[in-house]
Amino acid sequence: ADNDVIYRAVVESALTLSDILNVPVITRINASYILFLSGHVISGLRVHRDGEYLIYPLGGTVILKRVKDGKQEFLHGHTNNVSCISLSRNGVYIASGQVNFMGFKAMIIIWDYAQRSIYAQLVLHKAKVEALAFSPNSKYLVSLGGQDDGSIVLWNIETKQAICGSPASAQSAGHCLTVQYSNTNDNIFLSAGSGTLRVWELDLTNRKIRPTECQTGKLKRIVTEDDQYIFCGTTSGDIMKINLKTGLLSDFGPVKSKYSLGVSVLKMLKSGDLLVGSGSGTFTLCSRTNFKTLKEVQLEKGVTSIALSEDGQQFFVGTETAQMYRFNYQDFKAELISSSHSSAVKDVAISFGTSELFATCSEEDIRLWHIDRPKELLRITVPNMTCNSLDFMVDGHSIISAWNDGKIRVFAPESGRLMLIIDNAHRMGVTAIAGTRDCKRIVSGGGEGQVRVWELKSRGYRLLETMKEHKATVTCIKVKSDDKECVTASSDGACIIWDIVRFASLQMVIANTLFRTVCYHPEEYQIITSGTNRKIIYWDVYDGTAIRELEGSQSGAINGMHITQDGKHFVTGGDDKLVKVWDYMEGVVTHVGIAHGGSITSIKICSNNHTLVSTSADGAILRWRFPHPLEAT
Template identity: 80%
Template sequence: MALETQTMPQLELEAVIGFNGHVCAGLRVHPDREHLIYPLGCAVILKRIKDGKQEFLHGHTNNVSCVSVSKSGLYIASGQVTFMGFKAEVIIWDYEKRAIYAQLLIHKAKVEALAFSPNEKYLVSLGGQDDGSIVVWNIETKQAICGSLASAHSAGHCLTVQYSNTNDNVFVSAGSGTLRVWELDVPNRKIRPTECQTGKLKRIVKCVQITENDQFIFCGTTSGDILKINLETGLLSDFGPDKEKFSMGVNVLRILKCGDLLVGSGSGNFVLCSKTKFKILKTAQLKKGVTSIAIRGEDQQFYVGTEGAQMYRFSYDDFRATLISTSHSSAVNDVAICFGTSELFATCSEEEIRLWHIDKPTELLRITVPKVTCNALDFMVDGHSIISAWSDDSIRVFAPESGRLMLIIHDAHRMGVTAIAGTRDCKRIVSGGGQGQVRVWELEPHGHRLLETMKEHKATITSIKITSDSKNCVTASADGACIIWDIVRFASLKMVIANTMFRAVCYHPEEYQLITSGTDRKVAYWDVSDGAVIRELEGSQSGSINGMNISQDGQHFVTGGDDKLVKVWDYMKGEVTHVGIAHSGSITSIKICSNNRILLSTSADGAILRWRFPHPLSP
C-alpha cells in the first residue's frame, strides 16, 4: 500500500456485514468471553458481543483459510490460501495490541489448519493438499522447530490438527485414511508419529477434539459417524451413532465440560449427543451446513456458523437458534440505494437479492432465484420496484416490500443480462447483455414491450446511466467504448473510445460531462457534446477500478476496485480527499446515498461495508 494512501485522511467505517462460513471452525469465542473472532476475506474480525463493535486484523494477502486462538487468548493465529507456486503465510497476532506478532512462511498454496499448544509455547501448522506437511513453530523465537509429511504415502491428505490439552509435546492429526498421534522431541528437533488403529473402519476424518484429561480423541467423519479413540493406546474405543448417521458428514465437534458432544453436520443439523454411544439428546435444524461451533462461558451459550454465512446463538437449556448475523456467502455483484429516502439498500449475489436497512444493517427481505446469478440491480425512482439483471437471460422486477415477482422478461439478452437501469418516469427499462446489445423496454400495466435493440457494442455491457429527462443514456462496455444513446429515436449520438475495458460510467449531475473507469486504472472525464477526453487521473496503483458513483451535488465522486481501497475524490480538483482501508477482497460496487450521509461498498469476499461520507451536501 502506498505511503501517501496511509497518511491520507481515513474514512470512518461504521459497520461491516459479512462472515466467511466456508472456513471450518472459523468462528471462535475469545477466552475473555467478550469477542467473537471470525474470518472475512483477507481479514480476521474481532466483534464485541455486547454492542457489535468490530475491529479488523489486516495482514494477509489472500483469503483466510483457518483461525486458532491460544488457551489464554494472548495469541490468535490465522493462515491463508494463495496461488499455486507461492507460499501461504501464517500470522500470529498479539491480541492485546491488535497487531502482528509473527509472520511464518513455509507452506505452499494453503494453510489447512492451526493449533496452539496448551501452554502457548508452540504452534502446529498443517499445509493443504498441495503441501502435505506439518510444521511445529516456537512462538517465543518465531522459528520453525521441525516438520514432517503429515500422512503416510499410502494414505490420503491430512485435513486437521488438534493439540493435547495438557502436554505441549503431543498433538493429533487426521484426514483421509490417516489418524496419527505425534510426539514432539524438541532437543532433537523431530516429531514422531504413531498410527491409530481403527481396524476395518476406513474413514475420512474432518474434525478432531480431545477430552480435557487427554484420555480420548473424538473424530468426526465424512461418513456421518464419530470415532472414539484411546489417546494413549491409539485403539478404537467406540463409534456411532448406531442407527442414523449424521447426514452429509460431521463438519465440526466440540466437547462440553460434562463430556457430551456438540455436533455440526453438512446438512445443517446441530446436535447435542452423549459421550457414550453418541445418543442424540437435543437437536436443531439449520438451513445450511454447520461449519463452526464456539462455546462461551461454562457451556451455557454456543455460537454456530454455517456455510451460508449465518451466525446463530444457542443456549444450553432451550437449544433454540437465534439468528444474530446473516450475510452473502459469495461475491456481492451490485448495490443500489433507494432514491430519496436513503433508508433502504439492496445487494445481489449469485442466486439472491437482499434488502437491508441502512442505519442498523439488518436484513429485511431475501429474494431467491435458484441456480441463476443476479448480475446487477436498481431501484426504480418511485421506490415501488426493484429491477434486476440475471445470468439466465432474464430481467426480473420485484416488489421491495414483499419480494413478489411483478414481471419477468424471458430471453431479454443472450449470454445473460449484465447491466440495467430505469428511467426517471418509471415507464422504461434500459438493459445490456453479454453480447453487447442494448435494449429499451416499455413497462405496461400488464406486461412489457420491446421498443428497440441497439447493436454497436462488441462485448459485455458493464454499466448503464440514464439522464434525468429520460431521453438519453450512456452505456459502458468491455469493448473499450462508451456510447451515448438517444433512447427516444434509438440512435447513437457519441462514442468515446479508450484502451481499456470499461467497468463503470457516471453522468455529472449537470450532465455536461461523463466520468469513466476500467481496467487501465484511470479515471477519465469526457465532454458529452463532442466526446473529447478532458482529463485523465491515475485512479489506482494496482488493478482495475470496478465501481464508481458521484454525489448528488456533483462535487465529489467515489471509486473502488481491485486495490481494495475506497477513494473519495474532489470532482473539480481531481484529488483524493479520503481513503477507506478495510476491504479484504476486490471492491465490486460502490454507492453514495442521496443525502451524502452514507457510503456503501461491496466486495468479492461477500462483504458489505458502510462508511460515513465525509462531505455533507452543499447548501
C-alpha cells in the same frame, strides 16, 4: 493526518509520495459496520475467552466483533484470503493462515490480541495453510500445509522460529485436513484427514516430531477429551471414539441415524457431551457415552463453525450460507444474529430519495437492508441463478434486476413479490440494468453486447428497440435525468451515449481498457469512466474528447464508481480493496477506506451524502460514514 494514516495510504493504496504531498489531508475513513461471515472456512468462527469478542475471517482480513453492540475492529496484514484461524488458550494470541497463488509461500500471522497488532509473521508452507492449533500453554503453534504442501511445522511462539517439521501423512495415506493439540500436554498433538489419524509427540532435544499412526477412514474434524480419548467426525456421518494411548477404536456411533453429508464440526462441552454440526445443516447435542441425540436443530445448509463461550453456556454457530446463530445451552434455540451473502456480491443499489434502504445481489438472491441496522429485512431467492445487477425504480415501488438466465425480474421491495418477468431479454444473460426516472422504461444490457429499451405497462411490457453497436458484454448503464439519453459501458473498450427516444448512438468514447463503470456528472456535460487500465477518465459528452486522466489505482482494476448529487466528490473501489473518496475538480484523493478483504465489486453513495455502501467479491457488505456531507441550504 498522522504518520500511520500516511503510511497506510502510501503502502496500501499504492499512492506515490508526491501524490500524498499534493493532498492537504488524506484521512482514513472507517467502516461503521460490516455484514459478513466466511462460511467456507472450517471452524472460522471463534469466541475469545473474555467473552466480549467474536473472531472470524473476512477475505484477507480478521474481524473482531464485539458481542454486546456489534462494534467491529479489523486486523490487516494478509495478502490473500484467510484459510484458517486459531486462538491461544490464554487469549493472548490469534493465529491466522492464508491461501496464496501456486508457486508462492502462504503466510501465517500471529496477532497480539490486546494490542490488535502483528506479533509474528511465519512463512514456510506452499500455496495454503490448511489448519492451525496452539499448544495448551501457548508455547507452540502447529501448522498444517495444504494439499500442495503436505507438511506439518511446529513453531516456537517466543522465538518466532520453526522448531521442526515433517510430512503430514504417510505416502500411502490421503490428504491431511486438520490438526488439534492435546488439552494438557504441550508435546502432544494430533493430525487427521482422508484415511489418516496420527498422534504426534515432540522430541525437543532432537528437534523432531514423531508420529504414531492409526487407520480410521476418512476424517473431517477431531476433538480431544482430557487426553484419554479422541473423538473423530467422519465424512460418512459417524463419530469415532479412539483411545489416545493405544490408538485403538473404543466406540463409534450413532448406530441408527448417521449425520447426513458427514460430520463437519465437533466441539466438546465441559460435561463431556458433544456438539455436532453436519454438512446438511443438522446441529445436535449428543451424549458422549452412546452418541444418542439429546437435542437437535436444523439450520440452513452445512454447519462450518461452532464457537463456545468460556463457561460453555452459550455458543455460536456459523454455516455455509454465512449465517451466524447464537444458542443457549438450556433452551438450545437458534437465534439468528447476522446473515449475509455467501458468495461474491455483484451490485448494490440505494433507494432514491430516502437513503434508508439499500439492496444487494449475489448468487441466487437479492437482499434488502436498512442502512442504519446491519440486519437483513427481506430476501428474494431465485434458485440456481445469479443476479448480476439491480436498481430501485425512483418511485420506490419496485426493484428491477438482471439475471444470468437472460431474464429481467421486477420485485416489490415490501414483500419480495414477483411483479413482472421479461423472458429472453438477452441471449447471453442480462448483465446491466437501469430504470428511467418516470418509471415507465427499463434499459438493459447483455453479455452479447446488445442494449435494449423496454416499456413497462400496467399489464406487461413491450420491447421498444434493440441497439447493437457494442461488441462485448455491457457492464454498466446510467440514464440521464431527462430520460432522453443513457450511457453504457462495455468490456469492448467503448462507452456509448444513446438517444433513447430515437434509439440512435450520439457519441462513442474509446480507450484501451475493459470498461467496468461509468457515471454522469450531475450537470451532465461530462461522464467519468474507469476499468481494467486503472485510469479514471473525464470525457466531454458532446464531442467525446478526453478532458482529464487520473491514476485511479496501481494494483488492480476499478470496478465501481459513484458521484455525489452535488458533483463535488466521487468514490471508487476495485481490485486494490480500497475505498477512495475523490475531489472531482481537483482530481485528488481526500480519504481512503481500508477494511475490505476482497476485490470491491460495487459502491454507492446515499442521496444525503451521509453514508457510503460498498460490496466485495468475498461476500462482504460495508457501510461507511461519508466524509463530505451535503451543506445545509
